[in-house]
Amino acid sequence: MAQYIKPRVPRGMRDILPEQMIRRQYVIEVIRNVFEEFGFEPLQTPAMELSEVLTGKYGPDAEKMIYQAGHTGGKEDISLRYDLSVPLCRVVAMYPQLPKPFKRYQIDPVWRAERPQKGRYRQFFQCDADTVGSESMLADAENVNLIYQVLSRLGFKGFQIHLNDRKVITGIGLFSGVPSKQLGGLYRSIDKLDKIGLDGVTAELRENEIPEDVIAKLLTLLQIEGDSDSVLSELEDQLGEYEIAHEGISELRDLISFMDTLGIPETSYQINVSMVRGLEYYTGPIYETVQDASIGSITGGGRYDELIGSFSKQGFPATGTSFGIERIIDLMNASDMYPSTVGKTVTQVLMTVFDDTLMSESLKLATRLRQGGIRTEVYHRPGKLSTQMKYADTKGIPYAVILGSDELAAGNAAIRDMSSREQEDVPLDRIVDKIQQLISC
């Protein structure tokens, strides 16, 4: 008895079988179309980067989750990429001649060595669109527009794009008077507002020995709600004396003004002072989208004006957003949000093979179907139509073409509509036209 290796994949990684792959390709296609519609162009970078390119960019917590990719005898210290933004910055610094603004999109896997759970994988695809070389809030407004367009076209309703600004957050830090060492913990507690509520945040702040008067001041900030104009003027009242916060507030004002002009409905976004985002490299507006609290955010992004400067004397302002398609697909699967054109199979016709003597006739007809642009599978074992029908049915192939001796004698073949079970004899030279017509409607 042979010793078998138990077939399995690394934890947090998975195979995507054809039926799921078809859905995934549909989602990616929608995203790609929107990206290109806005003038973003494709880019690909290696799955691995030199470790030095990745370190020191994400913050200490995130950095622990970078996969080391060395091999025995390897001389280079290399790692699997953690996201697509840092490689982009490396590219921009490496090819300074790229015309600015440089707008690129990238749809590729990234790796994070964390504990898998719902909506969290160790290998997952990010779909990023970024603009390098524009300090205008228009670039950020376009990012938000991408989010709005993609999610709307995929059929999402009721999603909320949360907006904030790193400069406002810094202002909150100054405002609270908390020593810089404790700021991380402060932001983390604030970030949990949506999850644990005001009382929960208060309790956490007390545990972290934040002074009561600071807590009281923070709470008034965190309770600011309403339309973006009133939130912004309230923030200005509270934080305006801090220059950095003032800057952040006016960035958000510009951003929202562009968003309005671009036609993004007010109901789809909100300013959320408590939304922090963990990655260290953000410097300005930040945004993330929540659809279903149980699965976390489905998009995330923001401005990172300093990151390219860590690779080159010549820095560039940059901003971008990222779609997490694993989570988007998980949500779409749960609510079956796919149009009927997204089927179980890419095959459009099963060419049956009646018996050995008719194999060559079937193959010739299949070739004509393919030349007519019809995706055609030929059944490989002649005989027993019932088996072939069952196969077409199980796979969800919409049409079967039957070429038996009777049909051939009459110069016909039968086209069977698998869902209606209706069947029609059609002259052989009209088969391609007929099926093209059936498929297009």
Next chain:
RNA sequence: GUGGAUGUAGCUCAGGGGUAGAGCGCCUGACUGUGGAUCAGGAGGCCGUGGGUUCAAUCCCCAUCAUCCACCCCA
């Protein structure tokens, strides 16, 4: 890294100290030129892995691994 739950047929799961069951799925036939129904057969499991207790373990105990969930953090 921390805590909790679960690992039995391809899938969903039941069971219980004496080496195993259901439903669905799969294969074959009734249906010798036609798939979603019915009926009849059939294939398929060292009960996650390693140790311990026992005359005996899939069941009890320990360890380990994996999966899921939560925390941390994130898409």
